[in-house]
Amino acid sequence: xxxxxxxxxxxxxxxxxxxxxxxxxxxxxxxxxxxxxxxxxxxxxxxxxxxxxxxxxxxxxxxxxxxxxxxxxxxxxxxxxxxxxxxxxxxxxxxxxxxxxxxxxxxxxxxxxxxxxxxxxxxxxxxxxxxxxxxxxxxxxxxxxxxxxxxxxxxxxxxxxxxxxxxxxxxxxxxxxxxxxxxxxxxxxxxxxxxxxxxxxxxxxxxxxxxxxxxxxxxxxxxxxxxxxxxxxxxxxxxxxxxxxxxxxxxxxxxxxxxxxxxxxxxxxxxxxxxxxxxxxxxxxxxxxxxxxxxxxxxxxxxxxxxxxxxxxxxxxxxxxxxxxxxxxxxxxxxxxxxxxxxxxxxxxxxxxxxxxxxxxxxxxxxxxxxxxxxxxxxxxxxxxxxxxxxxxxxx
Ligand SMILES: Cc1ncc(COP(=O)(O)O)c(C=O)c1O
Numbered sequence: 001x002x003x004x005x006x007x008x009x010x011x012x013x014x015x016x017x018x019x020x021x022x023x024x025x026x027x028x029x030x031x032x033x034x035x036x037x038x039x040x041x042x043x044x045x046x047x048x049x050x051x052x053x054x055x056x057x058x059x060x061x062x063x064x065x066x067x068x069x070x071x072x073x074x075x076x077x078x079x080x081x082x083x084x085x086x087x088x089x090x091x092x093x094x095x096x097x098x099x100x101x102x103x104x105x106x107x108x109x110x111x112x113x114x115x116x117x118x119x120x121x122x123x124x125x126x127x128x129x130x131x132x133x134x135x136x137x138x139x140x141x142x143x144x145x146x147x148x149x150x151x152x153x154x155x156x157x158x159x160x161x162x163x164x165x166x167x168x169x170x171x172x173x174x175x176x177x178x179x180x181x182x183x184x185x186x187x188x189x190x191x192x193x194x195x196x197x198x199x200x201x202x203x204x205x206x207x208x209x210x211x212x213x214x215x216x217x218x219x220x221x222x223x224x225x226x227x228x229x230x231x232x233x234x235x236x237x238x239x240x241x242x243x244x245x246x247x248x249x250x251x252x253x254x255x256x257x258x259x260x261x262x263x264x265x266x267x268x269x270x271x272x273x274x275x276x277x278x279x280x281x282x283x284x285x286x287x288x289x290x291x292x293x294x295x296x297x298x299x300x301x302x303x304x305x306x307x308x309x310x311x312x313x314x315x316x317x318x319x320x321x322x323x324x325x326x327x328x329x330x331x332x333x334x335x336x337x338x339x340x341x342x343x344x345x346x347x348x349x350x351x352x353x354x355x356x357x358x359x360x361x362x363x364x365x366x367x368x369x370x371x372x373x374x375x376x377x378x379x380x381x382x383x384x385x386x387x388x389x390x391x392x393x394x395x396x
Pocket of ligand 1: 040100101102103104127173176177205207234235236237243247248
């Protein structure tokens with residue numbers, strides 16, 4: 001059978017890089033005492049009960065039908081309010097599209113902004129699905145390396161050097177997965193100037209905007225003159241522990257929101273109304289219960305970050321990249337003499353700790369492993385103990 005050129009664009013999203021992750025799950029399913037830190041979520045933590053209750057109530061109330069293509073007016077208004085709280089940028093509900101997670105938003109937006117012959121500039125290390133979403137509409141991803149020694153913060157001059165007449169979009173992710181980098185205001189201002197000068201879009205993936213420890217999150221869309229050319233992506237997955245519910249959004253100018261809504265009439269056809277009701281209950285949070293749950297989750301993540309950094313400091317052969325934000329810690333393992341894949345594979349085999357290899361995220365992350373802060377403090381300390389023992393055994 002023959003498949004279209006479009007079909008060919010979806011494969012090859014760093015499949016090899018996920019191998020250790022898959023092997024960790026297999027071991028866990030077989031009952032081995034594995035600590036899986038390769039995922040982007042904590043499997044044992046569930047969605048706050050008040051959100052689950054709102055979904056059940058909506059199901060009981062008959063919210064089973066088709067819904068508006070990119071979200072109910074009430075949910076769009078709540079997302080506009082959340083966007084204002086996170087970014088300081090005031091937007092109208094008709095600038096917001098509710099989609100099936102930030103991943104669906106990434107795909108929808110990039111297909112609408114960059115087609116065949118166009119280029120999307122992406123700092124790397126990047127989130128592992130970016131190559132696929134950049135290619136989806138036929139565009140080429142042009143990567144810009146970030147130095148581990150500069151805490152993986154992108155240098156705007158490198159972005160400037162990557163701009164060509166074919167450039168259409170700069171795709172940013174601050175706070176960053178995998179690196180935990182957060183771009184300072186001056187860096188974002190320099191990138192904003194480039195976008196304005198060369199008439200480029202900025203797609204800003206801000207799904208980790210709540211997970212900020214040592215810095216301030218600056219939203220590029222809120223900078224002067226950027227509202228019209230910036231698309232900001234957000235999600236319920238991380239901050240509300242709702243990854244499996246598939247609710248996220250994009251905020252852009254109303255024209256692009258209209259285009260994405262037209263697209264949704266061919267693809268998504270609206271996310272389920274009972275899920276929209278649950279997301280609305282989470283954002284409105286009438287009793288304050290959800291906000292206090294969220295605050296304690298974020299405090300716990302900060303404590304996890306501190307613990308992991310404390311326990312992995314001063315291990316010969318490892319160089320810790322202290323994350324200012326996000327849900328992950330990057331560790332440079334090159335000092336052990338092993339490449340990241342071998343290190344991660346042996347760590348899993350010999351000590352039952354599953355981590356991601358840097359290879360998944362682009363060449364700047366080669367030689368690094370990524371640990372998710374996605375287990376209890378106790379388990380993370382145990383994982384660090386195993387990592388220390390394994391690394392010291394290599395030196396011996
Ligand atoms: C940087 C980044 N963007 C987007 C996503 C997708 O998020 P969602 O669950 O909202 O689709 C993730 C998920 O891990 C992510 O890390």
